Amino acid sequence: MLFACTVGVTLSQSVPLVHSRCRSCRVDVARAQSFGSCTVGVGVARAQSVLLVHSRCCSCTVGVARSQLVLVSLVHSRLARAQLVSVSLVHSRCCSCTVGFARAQSVSLVHSRSARAQSVSVSLVHSRCRPCTVGAATANREAEYPPPPSTHTRLPRLHLGRSFTIHSFVPLVRCARVHPWFPRCSSVMAEHLSQSELDYPFKLLEYFNGFRVSKVIFTACELGVFDLLLNSAEPLSSRTVARELGTSPDGMERLLDALVGIDILEVEVADGTALYSSTDVASLYLAKGSAKSLHDMIIYQSQTIYPLWSNMADAVREGRNQNQKTFGLPPEDVFQAIYRSEEEMLKFMGLMNSSWVLDGHDVVTAFNLSGFQTIVDLGGCTGALAREMAQAYPSSSVTVFDLPQVVEAAQQHFSQENQAVAFHTGDFFSGEIPAADLYVLARILHDWPEEKCLKLLRKIYNACKPGGGVLLVEAMLFENRRGPIMAQIFSLNMLVQAEGRERAPSEYSHMLSKTGFHNIQVCRTGKSYDSILAIR
Ligand SMILES: C[S@@+](CC[C@H](N)C(=O)[O-])C[C@H]1O[C@@H](n2cnc3c(N)ncnc32)[C@H](O)[C@@H]1O
Known part of the structure; x- marks a missing residue:
């Protein structure tokens, strides 16, 4: 058969x-x-x-x-x-x-x-x-x-x-x-x-050109191509797009053709003129105004991650982040570099926010968490994942805990009507953390080396009641580290931008056991992020 x-x-x-x-x-x-x-x-x-x-x-x-x-x-x-x-x-x-x-x-x-x-x-x-x-x-x-x-x-x-x-x-x-x-x-x-x-x-050539393909999409996002096409009642010529967006006609035509080449746009020819329109996928994920927009993720990739990755060879050589070389900031304080200006902080928060459009529901429902009445999302940033939690578990109270400037910006720029989550300011390394039945650490441990992860997990263990738990949400490597490619690439990103790395489930389990947690369960979602639940 x-x-x-x-x-x-x-x-x-x-x-x-x-x-x-x-x-x-x-x-x-x-x-x-x-x-x-x-x-x-x-x-x-x-x-x-x-x-x-x-x-x-x-x-x-x-x-x-x-x-x-x-x-x-x-x-x-x-x-x-x-x-x-x-x-x-x-x-x-x-x-x-x-x-x-x-x-x-x-x-x-x-x-x-x-x-x-x-x-x-x-x-x-x-x-x-x-x-x-x-x-x-x-x-x-x-x-x-x-x-x-x-x-x-x-x-x-x-x-x-x-x-x-x-x-x-x-x-x-x-x-x-x-x-x-x-x-x-x-x-x-x-x-x-x-x-x-x-x-x-073929494949090698595609890999070599991968960065150019990324840049085609980034450029179109930055210029507003997808928004223009989405809002247009009819397909547009490259000349019209160029005029509306203030670009050169030649440059825009090449860009639009490349977007057609990678299936992000469609083209039809009428009276000898190529007319471009958006695909459903571009409208859904690449236009700014869509409910599932990944626009902020793309902007951050283009404007911050891209320059950092141009120093990847040094990151690999030295085994540390390239914040000094790329932005002139000390490698020791990762979040000082990430939040080096209000604008950069908002861009980073936009990136964090948009990831959960794709994976949020899967990671919070990977386990049935309805038994946890109070949930604190440590380093919860804009509250995007916390909102997914609140939606999935409406009888639980969900609080975002983050640095004061982040909480202020979250409330000012990312809050939603009928906000179902509360905010709490603090520093999870140097300060107290609020009492809760369940602590969420989403993309937190991957920022840090093992000793800092253990310090944070110990603090959570001590604050947690017996029967309470911790939910880790990370892009997890296979045990042999041979994939998934997304996690491997994120791990390189942690090298060039932060102090941590992506890890395999057993590495998280090891840290959790070492700090006293038990009943550790791993759930691979098959998407970019996975969940681990451990009980105090
Ligand atoms: C990589 S982001 C993850 C954000 C969010 N959990 C998510 O997955 O979208 C790390 C978060 O940890 C926060 N953070 C970093 N250091 C912190 C500290 N010492 N105390 C509290 N929050 C901190 C950052 O402000 C940021 O929001």
């Missing part, structure tokens, strides 16, 4: 063709291709979208890949949209599906330029498809390797389509012998990638 599933091989043969055209064509050309080919099976239509996804897919989680599918599908044809949306749904329900095989193939195309890569993703989908008829591959895997971390079995809802990046590139044949949760996957993946790259280093 599994090999029947590699009917994808057939599809893959058309992929490179679609791909090579698609990279240099406009969307309407691509669309025609997809309509033309999709009678053979939806594969080609998908492939086309997939290819665009592919460039970013190699290092992302499957979840991201799925979103990208949807994104791409919106850029492409109506037909593709339906197919792709259904693919992503099927993919997430694959644990119990049978028809899912066929659809899984299209998921595989996300990663693929070759038959081998297609199989890879098919195996990815089925690697956790225990009840389905994948047969030997799954059985072998289970027989040969230890079960996944206990959290995976303890929290079955996390099985569903929430998987990690590494094994998505493991060839099917090898996958039958390799457990997707375990280390050797990445070496198998590396081997596979390097072999396929010998023909032509």
Whole structure:
């Protein structure tokens, strides 16, 4: 059954063709291709979208890949949209599906330029498809390797389509012998990638250019391209966009074309003029006014993280942050550097705020926290996560604890009507912390070296009543540190900007046990951030 599933091989043969055209064509050309080919099976239509996804897919989680599918599908044809949306749904329900095989193939195309890569993703989908008829591959895997971390079995809802990046590139044949949760996957993946790259280093070139792709999006955000297009009743020419935003027509045309190239915008040609419009994904995440806007995150990445990362080689060489070199501020006081001006503090707070648009609900509902009546979010910044808490647990009282200037700015710039959270000022290292049943530390421990983490956890332990707890929310590395790529990259960010690092669940468990906490449970959400709950 599994090999029947590699009917994808057939599809893959058309992929490179679609791909090579698609990279240099406009969307309407691509669309025609997809309509033309999709009678053979939806594969080609998908492939086309997939290819665009592919460039970013190699290092992302499957979840991201799925979103990208949807994104791409919106850029492409109506037909593709339906197919792709259904693919992503099927993919997430694959644990119990049978028809899912066929659809899984299209998921595989996300990663693929070759038959081998297609199989890879098919195996990815089925690697956790225990009840389905994948047969030997799954059985072998289970027989040969230890079960996944206990959290995976303890929290079955996390099985569903929430998987990690590494094994998505493991060839099917090898996958039958390799457990997707375990280390050797990445070496198998590396081997596979390097072999396929010998023909032509597509992936390497994409990686090299990754920063330019980021900068295309950053620039469009900074200039207000997405807001303009969202608010326009009709698609706009590059000349109109340039005039409205006060840029050069030539520069704007190149920028808009690049955004089309990465599927962030759509283009159609009318009377020989290219007219640009926003995709749904751009409108949802990149426009400033959207409820799910990541605009503030992008601005911070562009204006603060980007310059810091240009000193990454020194950070790696010296093993410490580059606040001195980048901003002329001492490396010892991380938050003095981050809050070096009111403007910078607000930008940082904007970044913090927008992350929880994506992950907030998942991390606060990773465990049932309704038994904790009083919750204090230590270093809770704007209160974005605290608001998610208050929404999920309406009978609990939720308080944000943070430095005085942060609380003041949070109340002034980030408060909401019917504010359901209270604020409390203080310093969690040098001062008292308020009494609570549950303490939240979201993206706090990753800022600090172990001794400071232990100091803070001890303080929490002492303030906490027996039966109370602490919830850690962090981007957690795999135990072998071979992924997820997002956590690996965040860890580099902690190196260049802070004093801490991203850690694996066992490192957090170790610190929690050392300070006296027990009953430690880990929940991987499959998105960027995960949760750990420990009880006093
Ligand atoms: C990386 S941010 C995380 C913010 C928030 N928890 C979130 O995940 O969005 C770290 C937070 O810790 C706060 N912080 C840093 N040092 C602190 C201290 N000594 N006492 C209280 N809060 C502190 C910062 O102001 C900031 O809001």
